[in-house]
Amino acid sequence: MSKPMTMTQKILAAHAGLPYVEAGQLIEADLDLVLGNDITSPVAITEMKKMKENSVFDKDKIALVMDHFAPNKDIKSAENCKCVREFACKHEISNYYDVGEMGIEHALLPEKGLTVAGDAVIGADSHTCTYGALGAFSTGVGSTDMAAGMVTGKAWFKVPSAIKFNITGKPSKWVSGKDVILHIIGMIGVDGALYKSMEFTGDGIKYLTMDDRFTIANMAIEAGGKNGIFPVDELTIEYMKEHSKRDYKIYEADEDAVYDEEYTIDLSELKSTVAFPHLPENTHTVDEIEEPVYIEQSVIGSCTNGRIDDLRIAAKVFEGRHVKKGVRCIVLPATQSIYLKAIEEGLIKTFIEAGAIVSTPTCGPCLGGHMGILASGEKCVSTTNRNFVGRMGAIDSEIYLASPAVAAASAVKGYICTPDSL
Numbered sequence: 001m002s003k004p005m006t007m008t009q010k011i012l013a014a015h016a017g018l019p020y021v022e023a024g025q026l027i028e029a030d031l032d033l034v035l036g037n038d039i040t041s042p043v044a045i046t047e048m049k050k051m052k053e054n055s056v057f058d059k060d061k062i063a064l065v066m067d068h069f070a071p072n073k074d075i076k077s078a079e080n081c082k083c084v085r086e087f088a089c090k091h092e093i094s095n096y097y098d099v100g101e102m103g104i105e106h107a108l109l110p111e112k113g114l115t116v117a118g119d120a121v122i123g124a125d126s127h128t129c130t131y132g133a134l135g136a137f138s139t140g141v142g143s144t145d146m147a148a149g150m151v152t153g154k155a156w157f158k159v160p161s162a163i164k165f166n167i168t169g170k171p172s173k174w175v176s177g178k179d180v181i182l183h184i185i186g187m188i189g190v191d192g193a194l195y196k197s198m199e200f201t202g203d204g205i206k207y208l209t210m211d212d213r214f215t216i217a218n219m220a221i222e223a224g225g226k227n228g229i230f231p232v233d234e235l236t237i238e239y240m241k242e243h244s245k246r247d248y249k250i251y252e253a254d255e256d257a258v259y260d261e262e263y264t265i266d267l268s269e270l271k272s273t274v275a276f277p278h279l280p281e282n283t284h285t286v287d288e289i290e291e292p293v294y295i296e297q298s299v300i301g302s303c304t305n306g307r308i309d310d311l312r313i314a315a316k317v318f319e320g321r322h323v324k325k326g327v328r329c330i331v332l333p334a335t336q337s338i339y340l341k342a343i344e345e346g347l348i349k350t351f352i353e354a355g356a357i358v359s360t361p362t363c364g365p366c367l368g369g370h371m372g373i374l375a376s377g378e379k380c381v382s383t384t385n386r387n388f389v390g391r392m393g394a395i396d397s398e399i400y401l402a403s404p405a406v407a408a409a410s411a412v413k414g415y416i417c418t419p420d421s422l
Contacts, residue, residue, distance in 0.1 A: 004254035006162040007229050008197035011137040011251050015120040023161035023258075031061065032136075033114055034149040035123030037105055037363075038066045042083045043143035044124055048150060056091045057153035063095040063114055064088050065105040068363045070098070073370040103335025103361045106130040106218060106303035111335055113244025117232045118251055122146065122155050127303050127385065129220045132229035133213035134236055135250065139227045160226040162197040163188075164259040167204035169268035174419055176313065177212030178305055178383065178403035180265065181219040182273040186283030187263070194224035196260060199253065201231055204267045210239045211309035218304045219385050222280040272418045274381070275401035278389045286406060286418050293400065297380040298323075298411035299392075300404050301332025301359075302366045305383035308338050310404040315347040317408035317419045323355035324414035330372045332359045356411070368392045374399075381410045 002020045005013065013021040015029035036044055041064055048054050056062055064084050069077035081098070088096035095114060097103065106127050109115050117135035121128060124146035131138035141155065149155050165184065185192075198220045200213075208216070213230050220228030230236070232250045240248055271285040300306075300314050311333060323329045331351050333339035339361065342348050351358050365372030366384040374380055374393030379400065382392070387399035400416060409419040 004256040006257045007199055007251050007253040008137050009159060012159055021159045023159055025159045028154050028156050029120050031122060031149055031153050031155055032119040033061050033121045035063045035128060036146050037068050037125055038070055038080050038084055039068045040124035040143045042080045044146040045087050047144050047147035051151055053151055056150050059092050060094045062093050062150055063109055064093055065097045065108060066102055067104050069369050104303045104306055104363055107307055107334035111243055116240050116244050116246050116248035118249030122149050126221045127218050129227045130214055130218040132217035132227050135232035137227055160195055160197045161260050162199050163193050164262040165200045166264045167200055167202035169204050169266040170207045171267040174272055174405040175270050176403045177208055177215035179270050179273045181216045182275050182283050183270055185223045185280045188223055190279055190281045191224040195226050198225040198228040209309055211307040215304055222385060272406050274416060275387055277387055277398040292415040294415045295381050295410055296378040298329045298407045299365050299372055299382040300407050302384040304385045305404050306332050306334030308341050311342050311347050314404040314408040315350040317405055318350050318354035321354060321412045323411045327411050327414055329356035329411040331356050333361055335361055381407050381416055383407050
């Protein structure tokens with residue numbers, strides 16, 4: 001009789017060709033996809049050149065996305081993209097995405113149908129854990145592991161133990177997936193799930209949209225998680241059928257699976273939550289803020305919150321209102337198709353009439369790259385995923401992580417607030 005396994009452990013066992021695996025076990029697993037971007041891929045390509053075998057294992061199972069400093073912001077970023085472009089051409093990589101087809105990688109790959117339930121995915125970007133929203137095992141790795149993955153189609157893993165998050169209740173109007181994950185990180189800390197699988201379950205999940213789930217899985221790494229993963233339900237299947245032609249496989253945790261810890265999150269009790277500088281665990285609900293936190297900038301976008309639901313929520317807040325004078329509001333749709341949908345729905349018009357600017361899909365501001373760098377002493381409310389010292393610019397600037405609803409309302413008021421205060 002096999003031992004009980006979590007959802008993640010079942011996927012890893014299947015990809016390692018084993019009947020079962022247990023926490024702490026070292027395994028070699030077959031990969032369904034290897035991801036790199038314009039910052040991490042050049043390093044992997046250089047490493048790959050040092051290997052005896054330097055052809056790719058499967059040109060259809062590698063995705064290279066030019067999203068961090070693209071469109072090229074300077075000569076160095078142009079050289080990086082050129083390096084990846086030439087590599088993609090040489091190896092006939094099917095899933096190469098550059099200007100014109102680009103999008104922020106973790107929004108683009110599910111949209112393109114490249115990741116589905118039951119997959120094992122690695123990416124040379126820490127937020128690769130996003131695809132757990134689809135019921136896949138996905139995790140970030142270093143560029144050397146990416147290089148090995150591109151050549152062999154395999155990766156070594158230490159099987160993670162797990163934490164179970166039982167989601168119950170129904171969220172109130174302005175509470176979204178971002179508030180859920182910020183609440184969790186505030187509760188367990190930035191190392192609370194260190195090298196563990198964060199497994200979400202419970203009847204409250206039905207109230208979370210796919211975009212909510214992508215947001216929650218995306219930020220599993222901010223709690224130290226190896227991955228975040230959601231069960232596959234009708235909504236997941238509907239999403240995969242719409243976006244992908246690939247077969248998917250549903251894995252379910254055994255009822256007697258072992259978890260290191262279990263938490264219950266009642267969505268009906270959650271309030272709009274903000275992570276204060278300089279760690280995602282430094283959370284406060286907006287109603288707990290005693291002194292106004294005045295801002296110079298608001299960023300709505302990124303691999304965490306640049307999807308269509310996020311833009312719809314922000315546009316609803318901006319309707320008939322205007323960004324406060326002295327505040328810069330930058331909106332970044334996460335992919336070209338999201339951008340197009342936002343145009344068709346009139347959201348872009350709403351943003352521009354409200355005094356925001358809209359950028360092509362890019363990671364730029366999130367990591368202090370371009371399109372929204374902060375000057376000394378400036379404060380920014382952002383729907384991105386990290387608020388470390390100097391993350392978005394000057395080392396004495398401050399980043400406050402929040403949902404699109406809070407970021408939009410704060411841009412209107414000029415200080416951090418919820419739409420209810422408008």
